[in-house]
Amino acid sequence: MPAPIISLPPDRIPRRWYNLAADLPKALPPPLGPDGQPVRPEQLAPVFPMNLIEQEVSTQRWIDIPEEVLQTLLQWRPTPLRRCYALEKHLGTPARIYVKDESVSPAGSHKPNTAVPQAWYNREFGIRKLTTETGAGQWGSAISYACSRFGLSCKVFMVRVSFDQKPFRKTMMQVWGGQCVASPSSETAAGRAVLAENPNSPGSLGIAISEAVEAAVTDPTGGTRYALGSVLNHVCLHQTVIGLEAQEQLVLAGEKNPDVVIGCAGGGSNFAGVSFPFIREKINGAQITIIPVEPASCPTLTKTPYTYDHGDIARMTPLMPMHSLGHSFVPSPIHAGGLRYHGMAPTVSCAQEQGLLSPLAVDQLECYAAAVTWARVEGNIPAPETSHALAAVIREAEKAKQEGKAKVILACYSGHGLMDLVGYQRYLNGELQDVGMSDMEVQKCLHRIKDHPKPKL
Numbered sequence: 001m002p003a004p005i006i007s008l009p010p011d012r013i014p015r016r017w018y019n020l021a022a023d024l025p026k027a028l029p030p031p032l033g034p035d036g037q038p039v040r041p042e043q044l045a046p047v048f049p050m051n052l053i054e055q056e057v058s059t060q061r062w063i064d065i066p067e068e069v070l071q072t073l074l075q076w077r078p079t080p081l082r083r084c085y086a087l088e089k090h091l092g093t094p095a096r097i098y099v100k101d102e103s104v105s106p107a108g109s110h111k112p113n114t115a116v117p118q119a120w121y122n123r124e125f126g127i128r129k130l131t132t133e134t135g136a137g138q139w140g141s142a143i144s145y146a147c148s149r150f151g152l153s154c155k156v157f158m159v160r161v162s163f164d165q166k167p168f169r170k171t172m173m174q175v176w177g178g179q180c181v182a183s184p185s186s187e188t189a190a191g192r193a194v195l196a197e198n199p200n201s202p203g204s205l206g207i208a209i210s211e212a213v214e215a216a217v218t219d220p221t222g223g224t225r226y227a228l229g230s231v232l233n234h235v236c237l238h239q240t241v242i243g244l245e246a247q248e249q250l251v252l253a254g255e256k257n258p259d260v261v262i263g264c265a266g267g268g269s270n271f272a273g274v275s276f277p278f279i280r281e282k283i284n285g286a287q288i289t290i291i292p293v294e295p296a297s298c299p300t301l302t303k304t305p306y307t308y309d310h311g312d313i314a315r316m317t318p319l320m321p322m323h324s325l326g327h328s329f330v331p332s333p334i335h336a337g338g339l340r341y342h343g344m345a346p347t348v349s350c351a352q353e354q355g356l357l358s359p360l361a362v363d364q365l366e367c368y369a370a371a372v373t374w375a376r377v378e379g380n381i382p383a384p385e386t387s388h389a390l391a392a393v394i395r396e397a398e399k400a401k402q403e404g405k406a407k408v409i410l411a412c413y414s415g416h417g418l419m420d421l422v423g424y425q426r427y428l429n430g431e432l433q434d435v436g437m438s439d440m441e442v443q444k445c446l447h448r449i450k451d452h453p454k455p456k457l
């Protein structure tokens, strides 16, 4: 049996990001401003540096990775592709399962793939401080690391429930020089408004984004901008190094295109990263089933219509074309904090509308069971977010067994779970339940955004 790890030599690291916007058969609708008109780049300038705004609206297929960014990515990239012989044997499946291991980065997930370029482009533009939100803390720690690398200060608003569940994530941010506060906080008007209504609010990514955007745009020096760890086009773009490397590694492993590509989907960025290069192949005729996996408690792709909605509770962001449960949605405090976002990346949502994806929603108990199976046979302990991808891997491997087909399955192993052990402890103690959303609950949420415009493809 060949060694399970398929390494890519450092000189084969991708030197360009892949932009799916260039190849989607129907173009991505633009974000809309308060006047209902497409947002002009200069309207975004108080929030993001212009060099990233240019990437956000770009339809150029390939975008060069700056040399200094590449040198930093080389600290942990190319990441390993792993053939999961032990899981295959355990499941008795004819499928050949591969995972792309993004847990080897400094922060332990895929998030540094975009934190590094975002910090670099901000520094190049003369920005001195970044503000951001974080769900599970993976993004907050990644951006703290990237800011320390490029000499920027960093302030992170961390969703209250995760702040309490994962205290060591805050310590990681502090080690890298970041400042971390629980959201909702009393530091911003947006946070104070939420606390006035519910002093015990568990917080949400939508609330934390409002706080972070407000903190950036109200800095009187003008030297602060906001950074987002998912959802936006440029974030998904930066993550495509995952899929581009995987394509080369699959060739080294003697495979052609995979039959199935899987990634968990919160705001959509690691899913975008692993899948967009393969969506390109699919647009060009390859037969690939591409599965974003979301939690049943926050079912955007599987249960909501394609609409325009804000990215945050205080409606500070433009209206973005996406699948959304509504910007005021406060999700259940499940342990996969990074998957509790009310919306889905516009590029991922647009691909879904064009029939390119087969989304799946999975309950948390099935995900924890998959994570424990994985840890016992493959070794590592995955992040609760990643466990959603692993649950889908197991389902697909079992389907391949029933069909007697030797399918090739590729999944993104988005992060490790070593800071998420409280959730595992509660699972092992039998204290967790499934918290899926009924159709009626979803309809109630959607009612609040029923008058929003609908994107036209």
Ligand SMILES: Cc1ncc(COP(=O)(O)O)c(C=O)c1O
Binding pocket: 109, 110, 135, 136, 137, 138, 139, 229, 230, 231, 264, 265, 266, 267, 268, 269, 270, 271, 337, 338, 339, 383, 385, 386, 414, 415, 416
């Ligand atoms: C380990 C891990 N996987 C997945 C996600 C989901 O984010 P995205 O959908 O942007 O990849 C997160 C978000 O925090 C995460 O920490």
